[in-house]
Amino acid sequence: MDLAVRNARVRDQRDLVDIAVEGARIAAVGPRLAAAAGEEIDAAGGLVAPGFVNLHLHADKSLLGEVMRPNVSGTLPEAIEITNEFKRTYDPDEVARRAGRVLEAGVQNGTTFFRLFADVGTIGGLRAARGLLLARERFRDLCRIQVVAFPQEGLLRDPGAAELLEEAIKEGCDVVGGLPWYEYTDAEAREHIDICFALAKRHDLDLHMLVDDTDDPGSRSLEYLARTTMRERFHGRVAASHCGAMAAYDDVYAAKVIDMVATAGVTISVNAHINLVCSARIDREPKRRGIARVKELLARGVNVISSQDDVNDPYYPFGKPDQLEVALMMAHTAQLTLPHELEQVFDMVTTNAARAARLDDYGIAPGRRADLVVIDAPSVHEALRTQPPRRCVIHEGRAIARATLSRELRRSPTPRGG
């Protein structure tokens, strides 16, 4: 075998196992596999998971916080406005280099699959998309990347954006984005969704939209997105990020929409940390969290995921990016703290996200892709609690990142008296 991960704690396995890798695939999983490997990695009883999956990252905007003025109101409209000033002059190579810094950090933290959102519209044209397509090429040896053609200024609000979106797809974008709630009227939000589905059908692509990212209880595009998904038979091919208006819906309407989302097989990406910062800015007290109803979605069997979304940009000043940190934020925000709920949170950045991206060969089993992260903690609970370094990250059977942490605590030789 080419590579072996020894003494691995794998979820759903009682004993420690070895994982044997041949080429880009897992060849065997079992206790104490005898054959020697070209490269040996000792997990030392640490958790080994399939590589993290981050399906919502604005890599074109990442790190703009280093060069742009701060978002004084902290709101989404101001974030959009100040980003626009900058992206008129985007240079694709600069976008790719900035995205590359974030991808490198993400990979080192164990993410092996990214879905990058590229703003497409009349302000920046195709510059951001071309930059992220360039990054996709440059990072082929480290991770898999999909680029989403994303109409950040709307489609009806930004005449010409729909044509640019199709151009971006022809140039190689993998997923059709959308931002229906940002249109001026409900009718235009629905038209926005129709345009996106027409594009997705023409090019046989999946959809990932940012939906109802507002505290307005009247924002209702998720309902129409779910209905359209059913009508077009796109079950399992549509993801909706945010959906924070759900927090403002009354309970009866929320239950109806959650049921529709489940029936349509729409994935909900709850990027909770972003909404904690951006949502409910107009609320006095009590302030809403502004995130989708995670527990109700889970109870209805909806595929819920969580994604980094932003890294030091006008929307959000933090982000390492690290899907383990994202999962920890989800646990806090959605109050998922019981043992089985911690496992659910971990699923949101691994198996659930892989399902949303339709990665059929994801997971730790013979024949699956050897994309793995070795975490320096013995369990999901401890991984979330201590946020430890990733001992090793494996992509397509190759160890592409390693980390060690050396810490020292110096005690006094004799107890200090008063």
Ligand SMILES: [Zn+2]
């Ligand atoms: Zn976003």
